[in-house]
Amino acid sequence: MKFPAPLRWIYQGWMAFSHALGRVMSWIILTVVWLTIFGIYGIIVNIVNLLKPKSAPHTYWVDPFPQPPEAMRHQF
Incomplete structure (x- = not known):
């Protein structure tokens, strides 16, 4: 764009x-938008998780039988 010399500066x-x-x-606007979106999302997720009943964790772990010390002699 062409400007007269006195107005160019x-x-x-x-x-x-x-x-x-x-x-x-x-930077300010994007930070506010980011914090607002993720803040609202975090609050909603926490509320939804609080409303769910807590159940006992399911596991496939089987307690091993106690073995005599002689079984530990030849492990490999």
Whole structure:
């Protein structure tokens, strides 16, 4: 864009300021949006988990039978 010479420095200064302001504002806005979305999501997930009844954990573990010390002699 062509500007008269006396106004060119004003335009360049304004553009530098607006780019810096745009970077700062985009960081602030994106941070607020990110925290809001994930904050609401976290609250909803916690509420849903609190409403579910807690059940005993299911496992396939079988308790081993106690073995005599002689069985440990030749392990390999």
